Amino acid sequence: MNNFYLIHTCRDSKDRAGELQTPHGLVPTPVFLPVGSQATVKTLTPGELKDIGVTMVLANTYHLYLRPGISVVEKMGGLHQFMAWDGPILTDSGGYQIFSLARLCRINDDGVIFRSHIDGSEHFITPELIIQFQETLGADIIMVLDECPAYDDSFERVQVAMRRTHRWAERCQRAQQRSDQSLYAIVQGGVVPQLRRQSAEYLTSLGFPGYAIGGLSLGEPKRVTLAMIEETVALLPEDKPRYLMGIGSPEDIIEGVASGCDIFDSVLPTRVARNGAFFTWQGRHNIRNAAYSQLEQPIVSNCDCYACRTFSVAYLHHLFSCEELLGYRLLTIHNLSFINNLMRKIRGAILSGTFSSFRDKFLASYQPTDERVRLDQKQKWLKSRSLSP
Amino acid sequence: MNNFYLIHTCRDSKDRAGELQTPHGLVPTPVFLPVGSQATVKTLTPGELKDIGVTMVLANTYHLYLRPGISVVEKMGGLHQFMAWDGPILTDSGGYQIFSLARLCRINDDGVIFRSHIDGSEHFITPELIIQFQETLGADIIMVLDECPAYDDSFERVQVAMRRTHRWAERCQRAQQRSDQSLYAIVQGGVVPQLRRQSAEYLTSLGFPGYAIGGLSLGEPKRVTLAMIEETVALLPEDKPRYLMGIGSPEDIIEGVASGCDIFDSVLPTRVARNGAFFTWQGRHNIRNAAYSQLEQPIVSNCDCYACRTFSVAYLHHLFSCEELLGYRLLTIHNLSFINNLMRKIRGAILSGTFSSFRDKFLASYQPTDERVRLDQKQKWLKSRSLSP
Numbered sequence: 001m002n003n004f005y006l007i008h009t010c011r012d013s014k015d016r017a018g019e020l021q022t023p024h025g026l027v028p029t030p031v032f033l034p035v036g037s038q039a040t041v042k043t044l045t046p047g048e049l050k051d052i053g054v055t056m057v058l059a060n061t062y063h064l065y066l067r068p069g070i071s072v073v074e075k076m077g078g079l080h081q082f083m084a085w086d087g088p089i090l091t092d093s094g095g096y097q098i099f100s101l102a103r104l105c106r107i108n109d110d111g112v113i114f115r116s117h118i119d120g121s122e123h124f125i126t127p128e129l130i131i132q133f134q135e136t137l138g139a140d141i142i143m144v145l146d147e148c149p150a151y152d153d154s155f156e157r158v159q160v161a162m163r164r165t166h167r168w169a170e171r172c173q174r175a176q177q178r179s180d181q182s183l184y185a186i187v188q189g190g191v192v193p194q195l196r197r198q199s200a201e202y203l204t205s206l207g208f209p210g211y212a213i214g215g216l217s218l219g220e221p222k223r224v225t226l227a228m229i230e231e232t233v234a235l236l237p238e239d240k241p242r243y244l245m246g247i248g249s250p251e252d253i254i255e256g257v258a259s260g261c262d263i264f265d266s267v268l269p270t271r272v273a274r275n276g277a278f279f280t281w282q283g284r285h286n287i288r289n290a291a292y293s294q295l296e297q298p299i300v301s302n303c304d305c306y307a308c309r310t311f312s313v314a315y316l317h318h319l320f321s322c323e324e325l326l327g328y329r330l331l332t333i334h335n336l337s338f339i340n341n342l343m344r345k346i347r348g349a350i351l352s353g354t355f356s357s358f359r360d361k362f363l364a365s366y367q368p369t370d371e372r373v374r375l376d377q378k379q380k381w382l383k384s385r386s387l388s389p
Numbered sequence: 390m391n392n393f394y395l396i397h398t399c400r401d402s403k404d405r406a407g408e409l410q411t412p413h414g415l416v417p418t419p420v421f422l423p424v425g426s427q428a429t430v431k432t433l434t435p436g437e438l439k440d441i442g443v444t445m446v447l448a449n450t451y452h453l454y455l456r457p458g459i460s461v462v463e464k465m466g467g468l469h470q471f472m473a474w475d476g477p478i479l480t481d482s483g484g485y486q487i488f489s490l491a492r493l494c495r496i497n498d499d500g501v502i503f504r505s506h507i508d509g510s511e512h513f514i515t516p517e518l519i520i521q522f523q524e525t526l527g528a529d530i531i532m533v534l535d536e537c538p539a540y541d542d543s544f545e546r547v548q549v550a551m552r553r554t555h556r557w558a559e560r561c562q563r564a565q566q567r568s569d570q571s572l573y574a575i576v577q578g579g580v581v582p583q584l585r586r587q588s589a590e591y592l593t594s595l596g597f598p599g600y601a602i603g604g605l606s607l608g609e610p611k612r613v614t615l616a617m618i619e620e621t622v623a624l625l626p627e628d629k630p631r632y633l634m635g636i637g638s639p640e641d642i643i644e645g646v647a648s649g650c651d652i653f654d655s656v657l658p659t660r661v662a663r664n665g666a667f668f669t670w671q672g673r674h675n676i677r678n679a680a681y682s683q684l685e686q687p688i689v690s691n692c693d694c695y696a697c698r699t700f701s702v703a704y705l706h707h708l709f710s711c712e713e714l715l716g717y718r719l720l721t722i723h724n725l726s727f728i729n730n731l732m733r734k735i736r737g738a739i740l741s742g743t744f745s746s747f748r749d750k751f752l753a754s755y756q757p758t759d760e761r762v763r764l765d766q767k768q769k770w771l772k773s774r775s776l777s778p
Binding site: 038039040042043044045046067068072075076077082083084293294296306310311312314315317318319321322324325326328329 | 427428429431432433434435456457461464465466471472473682683685695699700701703704706707708710711713714715717718
């Protein structure tokens with residue numbers, strides 16, 4: 001079991017700073033976890049993650065189960081040794097991936113039968129198996145198997161998924177054998193406030209060491225996302241870490257912190273980097289823009305990341321024009337550094353009791369991503385869901 | 390002008406060890422230059438090249454002229470600063486690329502009109518322009534513009550190309566204004582011994598600080614390649630560096646050293662890495678081989694490269710199964726380290742007078758690449774040539 005200590009909370013606001021103690025080291029919160037689904041944060045080495053200041057990474061049980069297989073990771077000495085990352089790891093159960101990437105065949109209370117998105121092979125997964133897999137992988141934080149509905153599913157369908165998620169959470173809890181891993185529950189309930197509250201209350205009654213908020217930012221308007229986070233957080237225990245799953249744009253992290261969340265993860269900073277997008281304190285920009293072809297300065301002048309310390313905007317623009325892999329690496333380093341610096345600033349502001357003004361100042365200068373772009377990015381997910389209730 | 394000192398030669402053999410002094414540092418020879426055509430050795434940072442022990446890199450005038458343009462590199466402070474590599478650089482003139490990648494439109498004594506392989510735009514290049522470009526880029530060693538025939542061209546066509554290469558070499562020599570760059574001539578003459586000898590003698594009479602052997606390993610049988618190298622080297626001055634262009638497999642480097650060559654370059658070690666191939670002292674292997682999926686050891690157990698120090702064969706196999714970019718990086722690091730270690734061993738053997746037995750021992754254990762594979766790799770080049778004489 002990991003320990004979580006709240007270092008700073010405030011009567012007038014919900015933002016909070018804490019410390020998560022894990023078998024592989026201490027993680028100051030709020031924290032952002034870069035995503036390494038396949039036991040690699042895309043394009044980077046573990047050493048580069050350390051240089052950036054990353055404290056914990058996320059890997060995915062669904063992906064590792066399919067490739068290279070749980071037994072291969074076990075034979076290599078577990079996930080930490082396999083990917084040569086000696087810091088804390090959180091493994092997601094893969095619930096979301098089974099419901100988005102894979103082709104679902106059948107779901108009932110026993111478990112899920114799905115076909116691999118890689119080779120179409122059929123697999124049967126249960127809550128007990130998912131725990132067994134995650135105990136073998138050996139992450140510091142592991143997640144229950146959940147059923148993730150789409151945001152526009154009917155009330156009944158969302159309710160069925162939520163209830164199943166609850167029963168599965170109990171089975172995961174009973175199946176857990178290792179005491180050095182923290183098992184987090186996942187609150188579901190779609191965009192229905194009543195169900196979100198039910199889910200938070202029920203799972204809290206089971207007594208988990210941490211709670212995740214799942215099934216959000218899947219295409220619903222941002223104000224709905226925020227409302228659901230608030231409904232949920234209000235019913236979660238104060239002294240346990242709250243993990244807002246799959247959310248990782250600068251503006252969304254800020255709002256998540258303001259709502260009282262502690263842990264964040266998303267492919268966004270690394271994925272958009274490979275598409276040529278980089279963060280500055282003014283917003284998100286694309287390095288392929290012709291205006292960048294002759295700029296001598298770094299992409300962010302006071303940024304201490306390797307890319308900004310070493311190369312001009314013009315060089316990065318050139319690398320992307322030529323589709324050179326080094327470009328993908330350098331923008332990935334920059335974006336993760338940016339998010340990491342953002343988390344440091346957020347934590348400093350919380351500790352000094354100035355988070356609210358930090359948030360206002362940030363949001364005044366940062367141009368958030370267009371809502372339509374955000375929705376476009378989720379279309380694939382929505383399209384990929386095909387199971388009937 | 391750079392200085393070249395021979396440190397060890399032998400009466401009974403042609404292998405030699407030397408030192409090349411350049412404005413950006415000292416280069417022990419024999420040396421292999423990793424190729425960074427577009428001002429980046431694919432997938433790697435300058436820091437990683439230093440860690441591997443790389444002393445000099447190659448960049449390409451043709452590629453940089455098209456993207457980002459010579460004037461952009463100039464504005465960024467020259468090629469060294471643009472790519473953040475403070476060690477020695479050799480720029481190839483791009484002669485080979487104009488005759489292989491680009492679509493030729495017209496060639497006469499004035500120069501070449503060609504269409505870009507990127508956007509089809511038309512360009513006119515002369516020997517004088519190529520020198521001007523390379524003086525602006527600012528490499529330590531620069532190359533004359535040459536005309537590169539195919540290995541199966543007629544005697545007449547090869548002769549015409551050779552004579553034009555000679556006239557262009559003279560013009561390049563006259564056009565050179567910077568005294569801190571060494572301009573190397575390129576011996577042509579196809580696979581005709583008589584023309585190779587003529588070319589070596591003529592260019593030697595012009596007095597260059599270094600001589601390259603161009604137009605080889607383009608599809609001709611390996612024994613022909615070796616014969617041409619021997620014909621040429623025999624007539625080149627003893628005290629000037631000899632650069633065997635575009636040759637970089639372990640077995641070919643060994644033979645090149647045995648023939649008295651000092652400088653080598655090739656995309657081979659980096660390109661095959663991105664295709665999943667890695668070098669060991671037994672030969673070339675492919676990481677995608679299913680036999681590697683559960684191997685715990687590094688790919689070469691006594692290798693000191695970052696990939697071998699840090700990861701199992703199984704992890705590298707996994708990265709390639711998932712097409713993860715980190716895999717391309719790690720095999721690139723390994724292959725360049727392997728070649729760099731090979732060059733160090735070669736030099737050590739030369740200095741201790743044991744190169745001949747080192748060569749025998751290496752070739753006895755190393756399984757060279759199948760000649761047919763080698764020829765296949767050159768088919769594209771042959772197909773791409775379409776100019777009538």
